[in-house]
Ligand code: BES
């Protein structure tokens with residue numbers, strides 16, 4: 001999809017497909033539906049009366065081969081809901097809704113009447129969100145089908161009479177964000193045999209090329225030398241070599257402390273000797289989504305040239321069962337010297353993250369953020385609606401809420417207190433990888449991770465087990481089945497808050 005901005009009115013255009021918007025206005029009795037393109041409003045009076053067009057947010061109605069105008073072949077009317085309640089998120093969903101009709105229409109040149117989007121203040125955020133919706137909505141998991149639905153590239157022109165420089169910036173930002181989110185999704189959607197730790201590392205190196213990011217990959221020998229006993233312990237059970245991926249971006253003075261993003265890069269999790277049930281096990285190819293999403297975050301930060309220093313760290317391995325696999329009862333030593341006993345080999349994410357968090361701490365960072373498909377308990381608690389996050393730092397919590405508010409990604413702070421830490425004490429080692437208590441499995445997992453972060457460093461852990469994939473029932477810009485790329489946009493927005501600190 002090629003998207004451009006045109007400083008012109010969309011009235012009296014000649015185009016394959018015209019996208020216009022419908023809003024509702026609260027009236028005394030019913031709410032009134034208005035198509036914000038006068039000519040169309042008059043022509044579609046009947047469709048409004050018969051409720052084919054309701055103006056509800058999320059609605060996109062395609063009229064094909066219209067006879068109304070010689071110069072407009074197809075028309076898509078996209079609902080934005082009540083005009084006083086329009087938000088960027090509504091525009092994001094409007095973009096995805098409009099996009100879903102492009103394929104059906106077979107149009108290749110598309111014009112959007114953006115003057116028809118009501119806005120009280122600047123509408124640059126709306127342009128950004130709409131474009132994000134178009135591109136995020138266009139992502140499909142068809143890379144592995146021989147007859148992939150690869151569409152001809154559509155040219156989308158967004159008509160805006162009051163076009164300013166900021167709109168062009170917003171367009172660029174939207175394209176970068178959507179492309180990096182779609183990149184993260186592609187990594188997540190790749191199956192375990194085609195997304196091994198080595199392949200994930202190669203993908204990170206390839207994506208970093210030309211962005212100014214320095215990529216360093218540690219192999220098994222180096223990981224051993226670096227005393228990453230957690231990562232090695234899990235990797236023992238796999239014939240694939242583990243990798244430790246380091247991406248570094250310097251967009252500010254070297255003296256400025258970096259923002260460190262850590263992601264779980266478990267390319268397939270069968271549970272190890274504490275094996276998972278067969279049903280649904282294939283979904284565990286998604287266990288590297290945290291890693292994919294922080295790699296994508298760093299690529300976006302670099303492409304947007306944010307004035308921050310940022311590092312992404314991804315410990316990557318499979319959790320499998322060869323003859324050398326770690327066993328329940330085994331004890332391993334993390335990079336900071338803390339020991340842990342394995343009481344369930346399926347609680348492996350926290351083990352590989354322990355070393356990465358130690359390394360993150362050593363970077364003396366401004367903040368540490370980690371993302372991991374860490375616990376089934378998170379899915380039970382919040383489903384695929386909110387991403388739960390854990391932090392004991394109020395300032396960081398506020399910054400996260402602010403970032404998520406602006407991107408429309410739903411987050412929810414979860415509790416983390418000393419009681420959770422107490423539940424993770426080991427019998428034979430410093431720590432156990434399983435809680436001795438009942439319930440609160442996501443919080444006790446977070447408490448385990450906390451043992452590897454210097455308490456003076458603001459840290460937040462995002463458990464994306466519920467939102468990392470198949471989050472699309474409500475969000476038309478996320479695939480119904482497939483990786484979501486969740487938190488990439490929010491992490492970038494969070495990074496922006498550190499530009500001028
Ligand atoms: N990768 C899983 C967590 C997971 C489960 C993510 C379902 C998404 C959907 C993780 O490695 C795991 O298996 N965790 C265990 C921990 C338990 C053994 C303490 C879990 O949540 O059951």
Ligand code: ZN
Pocket residue numbers: 269271319345346347348349
């Ligand atoms: Zn597991």
Ligand code: ZN
Pocket residue numbers: 266269287346348349373374
């Ligand atoms: Zn896992």
